[in-house]
Structures are given as C-alpha cells and as structure tokens.
Amino acid sequence: MNIAMIGLGKMGGNMARRLSRGGATVFGFDVSADTRSQLAQEEANFKAFASVPELIAALPTPRVVWLMLPSGAISEAAFDEMKTLLAPGDLIIDGANAMYKDSQRHGAELAAMNIKFVDAGVSGGVWGLQNGYCLMFGGEKDAAAIAEPFMKILAPGADRGWTHTGPAGSGHYTKMLHNGIEYGMMQAFAEGFAMLKAKEEFDLDVAAISETWRHSSVVRSWLLDLIADTLQQDTELADLNAFVPDSGEGRWSVLESVELGIPAPVMSSALYARFASRGNDDYAMKLLSMMRNAFGGHAVSKK
Template sequence: MHIGLIGLGKMGFSMRERLRRNGIQVTGFDRNPVVSDVGSLPDLVAELPPPRIVWIMVPSGETTAAVVSELAGLLDSGDLVIEGGNSHYTEDSRHAGMLAANGIRYLDCGVSGGIWGKDNGYGLMVGGDPADVAAAMPLFDALRPAGTRADSFVHAGATGAGHYAKMVHNGIEYGLMQAYAEGYELLESQDIVQDVPGILRAWQDGTVIRSWLLELAVRALEEDPGLARITGYVEDSGEGRWTVEEALSAGVPAPAITSAVFARFSSRQEDSPAMKLVAALRGQFGGHPVRSADPAGSEASGGHRSAAEQSIEDAGAPE
C-alpha cells in the first residue's frame, strides 16, 4: 500500500516512520523542505497510485480546512482522505461534504500516543463509512501497537465520531494529570515525606492508580528533580474546553474535567508544584514546550525529539 501523508510535525513525522517500518510506502509533504518528500500537494498527489489514500496531520481549524479544500480539487472520485488531526468533530461533516461533491471519500481519525507512538504504537478512533474503514485497515494495523488486541483500534461510528472520541479522551487526560499533580503537591508539602519520586515509582506496579502517565511523572522528576527548571505555566490545546462545552450542552456533569481545565487557567496566574508537574507531563508525552524557570530562557523543549521532529507544530499531537 502506498499513501500520502500531509504534515510531518511531532506526530506526522513519527507516524511516517512507523508506517514505513511496517511495510507501508509513504510519500510525505510538509511546508518544511528538510522533512518533506515532495515540493507541493500536486506533487504528492501525482506520486500516488489510484485509488489514492491521503492522511492529513496538520493544525486544526483554518489550516486543515485549506488542505481539505485544495485536495478536493486535486483528487479524483474514489480517492480517500483521512483527517487525523485534533479537529472539532463538527468540522468533519463540512469536510466530508466538500469532498463528497467530487466523489472523494472521507474518514476522521483521532490519534493518541504522543511522541512515543513511533515505537509504542497509537490508539486510533475512527469515524466514517464501514467500507472506507475496511479499505484503510492496513494503515490502522500498521500504526496501532503490535501484538495487542483489536481494542487499540475502534470504528467509533459515523462521520465525526472519531474526533468526538478523541476530544473526550483528551478531556479525561486533563483530569488524570490534574489528580496526579495535586497528589504530588500534597506529598511535597510534608516534611515527613523524604522521597517523593520514590513514592510515585512505588505506585507504578500493583496499585490501582498505576498508568503510563504515572510512569512519565516519575521520568520527569528523574530528569528534573523538584521540577526546578520549569515554571507551572500550562497551555491548553482547546480539546479540554470543547469537552466541557459538550458536557454543558448535553447536560452531563463533568466536574473533574471542568476543574482541570480551569486549573490550567490558574496556572497562568501563579506558580505551583502541581502545575509544574502538569507542564512536565505534557512535555513528556506530547513533546509540548515548557516555560523555563530561568528568566534568560522563555521556553524549553519537552520530551525527546529530533531536530526534524521539532520542525513544525501539528495538531495531531496530544492535548
């Protein structure tokens, strides 16, 4: 199988490598010529055998809309577009309709796995027609963790369901990080506690709160004891806000997620150990920049990324 991949940032770059590693031929396009395989979108389309499959991993909003619009004029009837960024689910019906006018098929796909997905695999949540999902299954199989059950992939439902699922996923992520962060601050506040990283490490096996996020919290503290090198300023990608808006619209109580979103706002007014850990976690799993505690440096890169991977900020990254 040979596909096109548009957007080679934090997620797209790693996805291209994982797909190639698993036998998928990928031609990638990015505005950064250092990482791009071709010079333009028309060049990308010309490289692909029909019926073409093009996966989009660019920032949500106007950038995604512009790429979809251009593809609508470049692709042919029967081709398939997979939109894998963090778009709001309401945009999917508009994008699908724009492409359908020219006979082009459309899937939306929520992608989770962060900068570690290249090696560990990704969780995938897809919305769209079952026949189109079946046509793209070799891609989903190549991207998801190897040797696991089908639970790492879900056909979530109709158009928009994949991005809706990813939105809720990221809202939950907000709440989980906030709970770990508040527990960390409580531990740090007591003189009788002498090994906070050791406590978090001890929670990683056999306890009911063990998780990958907890492992990343331990990693962050090992790399920066006391989190002295960063501030507690935490950005939000928007998906936490969207989750809260959906909860309000549906009349579904979501106090933990809502509180976590507001805690992000509080982080921008004062520094706290809890919000330092949230900032550090975002750097660990998503490669998001963190604010340096050194007045001479406003930002420090989070996580572990190559120069190529840092070339562009794309919306496929986690929250």
C-alpha cells in the same frame, strides 16, 4: 500499500516512519524541506515531494491521503486544496485534533464530491513510533475498510489499539473525550504530588513514591510512568514555569458536557486549573482578597 502523509511534524513524521517500516510506501510532504529530506534518507519506503500537487500526481489511485496538520485554518486550507486535486473514490484521513462538528461538515462536503472521508483520533504522542498509536476513527464502512490496513500498522498490534467508532465525526468526538479524561487524570496526579511535596514534616521522597505506585497500585498508568521517570531526574522542577496551555480538546469536552446536560466537574476543574496557571485568575484573586478585607477586616497582601 500506498499512502500520502501531509504534515511531518512530531506526530506525522513518526507515523510516516512507522507506516514505512510496516510495509507501506509513504508519499510525504512537509513545508520544511529539511524534514522531508531527513525522512527520505532514513526510510527506504518514504518518498519526499516538494509540493502537494506533485505528491498527488505521483500517488497511485485510488489515493489515500492522511492530513496530519494542526486543526483550524491550516487544516481548512489543506481540505480546500485537496478538493481541487483529488478524484471520486479517493480517501482523505484527517488526523488533526479537530472539532468533531468540523469533521461532520468535511464528511458531508466530500461525500457530495464522491470523495471518501475518515476522521482519526490519534493518541500516543512522541512515543507512538516505538509503542504504536491508539486510533479511533469515524467514517462510512467502505472508507473505514480502506483505512483499516494502515491503522493496523500504526496500532500497537493488528488486533488491538484501534477501532472504527461509527460515522464521520465520531472518531474526533471520541478523541475529544479521551483528552478530556486525560486532563482530569493529569490534574489529579499533579495535585496529589504537590501535596506529597508540601508535607515537609515527613520529608517524603516523591521520586521513590512515584516509582512504588507504578507497581500493582490502583493508580498505575502510563502517566504515572512518565511522572516517575521525570522525578527520578528532577524532583524540584525549578526550571519549569507554572504555565499549562490547552490545545482545545479539553474546552470542547466541557462545552459538550453543557450541551448534553451531563455533569463533568472533573474535566471542567482541570480545564480551569490550566487557565489559572496563566495568571488568568489574578484579578479574581485580588477581588477575593479585597472582599475579605471589606467585610471582615482581614489583612490583604500588597506588592
């Protein structure tokens, strides 16, 4: 089993490790020479290459190439390069958190060249090497069949944690909504623990509560496990800024809800809370304060 992994960052590097330890021979490239050489030293089944053309030339045919790159311009450039290097019958797997409509476009463009395509949503984060990855992937049945053995290695088990979701685009669509749900779950936990911490009269031990909830409660989950582990070390989180980025999937989920006419107030609220964390509501809050003062004479707080 031979596969190329292009992009060996936090996700791609560990996926390459898991694949190589699972019996696949991994042909790897990353813009960082140090990253490439480190993996080559660690993994017997990993072969590092200094350039993408060199890698593609060495990869046995029919080629399977997994792109694990940031979505957007970097991925688009990689697709353009792949079109000049690959041949009919080869397969591209896109593991980026890409917009599903882009994946539908990529699938159609590659099909016209007789190059197979799979869009793979990958969940598991930095823990995937140890625990396995949850994989949801789209593409034609023949393309999915080629990808399946690699999915079984990456997944928690050959019989679980992966599914072929349907045609091209469906994998990234499913991952988009997975992340939208994740936004809502994270926001609910964050709000709940903030209220526990704020109830000073009870002097609640939030670390102990989080640990208790991990066992047999309705809200037990991996997110709660991560919260409990963090709070055991630091309940104040004083060194952290209240700034939460969003990578795009949450935005796309909310936009999709509008297009479908499906209410998604939890996802929308969680996304807006992230916007607010960056100071993007400061002017609105100032206007709210001004309005309360203007119509009711309520006091305003000034710097």
